Amino acid sequence: MGAAEIDPKQVRDEADDAIAAGDTAAARRHLERIWANHPGASSAGFIDKRRDTLDAHHPLRPVRVAILRSFTVEPLVPVLRAAGALHGLAIEVTVGGFNTYAQEMLGAGGSFLASDAPDVVILAVRSAELAPDLWYDYADLAPDDIDAAVQRVVSEVAGIVEGFRRVSEAPLVVHGLELPPRAAIGVAHDPDSLGHRDAFARINDGLRSVAERTSGVHVLDLDAVVARVGVDNWHDDAKWVAMRMPIRATAMHELVAEWLRFLLPLVGLSSKVLVVDLDNTMWGGVVGEDGFDGIDLDPDRVGGAGFLAMQRTMLDLRARGILLAVCSKNNEADALKVLEEHPEMKLRPEHFSAMRINWEHKAENLRSIAAELNVGLDSLAFIDDNPAECDQIRRLLPEVTVIELDRAPRPSWNPLVGHPRFERIGLTTEDRERANMYEQQRARTEAYEQATSLDDYLHSLNTEVSIEAAAPSDVPRIAQLTQKTNQFNLTTRRYSEAQIDGFRTSDSTDVVLVRASDRFGSHGVIGTAIVEREASAARIDTLLLSCRVIGRGVETALLSWIVDRARGAGMDRVDGEFIATAKNQPAAEFYESNGFTLAGADGEHTYWTLDPATAGVDTPEWIAVQSGGSTVEENT
């Protein structure tokens, strides 16, 4: 798949020249080119040494990763640090003892998992260590022995994982098992026995079941990674025997890339919107010059087929809940004609949540797309074949993820596939429906433009809200909201699924969620609050609302519900807290405007309180609240 040919030495020099000149945007581009040209251990040291430059261009998110293992992972660490830095992470790695993963997971002897509190834990154990009998001696086993071995391995991992949950709340990524590439009984099929590969596939099914019933546990499909690399390009027999290092130097970056596909979404670094250029990105050629019939979207040519395959990838991303937007310097009529009428186009105007086809600066257009879709600029990813446009965005909007399309996409390759910013861990119903919800949002905006006043508009929406305690099935969505919500978020505390589940099952904490719908459709779960009940006070640890519904009073309905609850329980106080961040200005006035009084301040923190016996918070009259799934009270 080789990148555009570069001279690595020259690009390393260019990177250092840019660093010496203080040009962090150019340095980032050169470091990305080095990695794209040759990802792996030989480029990792150079990039890792220049992590400060990437951090200066746009601050990296610190992440502590613990790797527990049955093999030598140390050479993978620099590769992970380098690849992580290029994707926005400042990764620090702790490695567990050799083959002591079970003791560490179970917390024996003051395991470092409890004391170090890593942000993410990876459990990397090989098939040959976890199931040596099945791996090496399968042919000697009777059918019952094979079934028993499968059961044994799954319950062993289940026990370790459940024990781990008592030691740590960190998300856990468990390596699935590699399938034996060559079955011990050859091509034969034994109808009475689980096949050699099937036995390992069955273990992987079991691991996925363990992950489904334990919050915050995820299975990495290692066999798929090995298949992409090729078995013979993956295994390093000589270094396995001598140093317990089983993976070839040239294959390590593939495992690291897979780790990052978990790490980025787990720490909340996810793009919500993909902004795409048109000419030479969506199709081959320039429509303004080559004309409607001259652009390449020919499925029978490798060029056209490559662009069509990338359009298919964009539709895949949209199905994950990532919004698509167009930003193109073009005559609008020319470009729209292709989008609307070209017979080969897979993407049509209705797939895009925003479009900017004009001659403005792309940085301006990206700002206005972010504003229209109500997301922060750091939620945008931007793909363009033009290095100058990419350079402008890196300079003016360093928080945007820039994907420079430096070679034409091919039917089997494009840079969107497997990009870690587009990964989602456990798709929620909201993710799958998000793009359609934005369609409804557009209809809402049109209604707003037609309504004569804001009040009329809010009434016309027929907003209905239901507020209730979170159920186990709501935990992933609530954790996701705490991870991703930046604007209307009073404390911006990020919680893992395990932590949310801990709150939910605690006697002294309530986890409350809000669903909203209106005449255009359902928004799903759009807000949450975590309330600690103390002897005579309710303390609001977290209160947040998805940006989709900001400004419609839903947040006030939620606060009203909490205050009513506290009054019903005879409490003296409802305490709230606001922690100012770069992004949550929309929530800054929330407590004050709802009648809370300032009780203290400390740096970015302000503390607010209200006596529910003498004061209340009124739900806006245009919202109908349904509580706990039972009574509907219409506030008039």
Next chain:
Amino acid sequence: MTEAVTDRVIELAAEVFEVEPSELERTSTSDDIESWDSFAQLNLMVAIEDEYGIELDPERIGDLADLGALIDWVADLVAS
């Protein structure tokens, strides 16, 4: 060819050992460089293999007298 390999192996070694390239020379050994331990040696081996797409026999790597011997070995493999 050997000159290019020498420069590049020294660069990779400097990155792995976290020293300046000027602190390394052909006669450097693990006794001279404090951070040159067995994991650093493995990481250097992997970086060289990845750079040139070659395989270094792990049983032979411990027998190398100094950095110069490693460079010559790599240059031989790259040339062949």
